[in-house]
Amino acid sequence: MNVGILYSRIRKDEKLLLTELRERDHDVEKIDVRKLRLGVSTPNERFDGLDLVVDRCLATSRSLYATRFCESYGVPVVNSHETASICADKVQNSLALEEAGVPTPATTVAFTKEAALEAIEAFGYPCVLKPVVGSWGRLMAKIDSRDAAEAILEHKATLGHYEHKVFYVQEFVEKPGRDIRVVATDGEPVAAMVRSSDHWITNAAKGAETDVFELDAELEELVSRASDAVGGGLLGIDLMESDGGYTVHEVNHTVEFKALDSAVDVDVAAAVVDWLERTAEPDSVEVSA
Amino acid sequence: MTEDTDSVVAEDPITGEEIELPADVEIGEIVDNPVTGAELEVVSLDPLTLEEAPELEEDWGE
Incomplete structure (x- = not known):
């Protein structure tokens, strides 16, 4: 497939994706959003011939507009503008989870x-x-x-x-010093890890320690519902364990997975590219299934 | 400096020192100066050129 990557920084996450895509002989078009000019009436030629665009914008504002332009140009984009719009805003995120009946703080x-x-x-x-x-x-x-x-x-x-x-x-949710990060594609878990810290913020970017976590059936079902609630796609779903059971506090739409990739045996980038291939060519997958 | 043949050398625009990078670096990639920890962006491959990476902005994230 011919896949475009919207980016402004090539982090380890994007490098893993790019490497996997190239190893499978996909044509990759890196599109630096800092250099883009997006005409409302005339599609930017950088998007010509792309089967799929992957939004890896670091800045939320750019992600929201760039995905909207992709859809206006008729170019399939993951994640969708709808998903980005919901996940980018914590209010929208909370409302979507609540409306879908997903436990949320x-x-x-x-x-x-x-x-x-x-x-x-x-x-x-x-x-x-x-x-x-x-x-x-x-x-x-x-x-x-x-x-x-x-x-x-x-x-x-x-x-x-x-x-x-x-x-x-x-x-404030009393959690056992850790939260759970699940990376999922259209609600199907790729892998999960726990992020542990003495600090109340247990974010890998804040230095939390990570370890593999095995999902049970209840969590798998919750991940699927949380994904559906925000429109699906490649997502990072964050959950906490509390006395009342699991609660989903956030769903992330331009998910980073380098920490997860290091914590688990699963090749996360390979699983993501598997999903991109299915997304770009859904008909061929159905035929071969 | 190591004898690793799968590496290239570029000048750190902040310190002026040479730093070693993997040979497969690409445009837009963020690399860290191993001594100062400064984030640098690859802006050209031929010649291999680094610039100071942009400062963190409020809406950055995942």
């Missing part, structure tokens, strides 16, 4: 710091304040007291981008 959104403070007080302490757009555990705050809440809200309202004036307040 209790969350309240407020638009002023006064309303946010009321939401925080209603949750009690500790609770969590997250940016609606962002990743790698950045700018997340565990709020232990009213004094802390007032200070953080004041800073966000004063110093932040307008998106920081959308206050996303969430219950």
Whole structure:
């Protein structure tokens, strides 16, 4: 197949994908989004003849627009703009999970710091304040007291981008020092790992230790439902274990998998390319199945 | 420096020192200076040229 890779950085994740695609003799068109000009009425010629585009944009804003343009140009893109739109925004993410009946932490959104403070007080302490757009555990705050809440809200309202004036307040989930990351393709798990840390943020980007994790049937079903809730695709589904069972706190749409690839025996890039091949040529797979 | 033949050498634009990179580096790839830890981006293969990688921006992530 002729596959385009939208990127601005070739990280280890993209390198693994590129290597796997080339080893299978696929034609790869690397498209640096920093150099793109995307005409509304005239498709950019870089997309001519592509069977599939893989969005690996590092910046959420670019990912959202680039996937929209791909779809407007009639070029199949993974993940879809719909999936990107839902996953890129924590509010949309939470609503999609809730509406699909997927267990997800209790969350309240407020638009002023006064309303946010009321939401925080209603949750009690500790609770969590997250940016609606962002990743790698950045700018997340565990709020232990009213004094802390007032200070953080004041800073966000004063110093932040307008998106920081959308206050996303969430219950603090008591988890056993770890969370679970599952990479899945259209709801089918590729592999899973636990991320453990003494810090309340157990993100690999924050230095959490990783180890392989075997999914049970309950988790597999939850992963499938979480994937469907956001429109499917190549996803990183994050779950926590709590007294009430599993809860899905986030689904990521431009998932990084280098940490997972190192933690498990599964060749994650190979599994992803398997899925890309099936996605690009669904009819041929059906015939040969 | 090692005797690894599957490597190439490029100049770190920050320190001016030569650093060794895998021979299969490609345009857009981010490499770390093994001494300073600085992130560098491969912007050209012929000649092999590195630039300081862009600073982290708020909407970056996965």
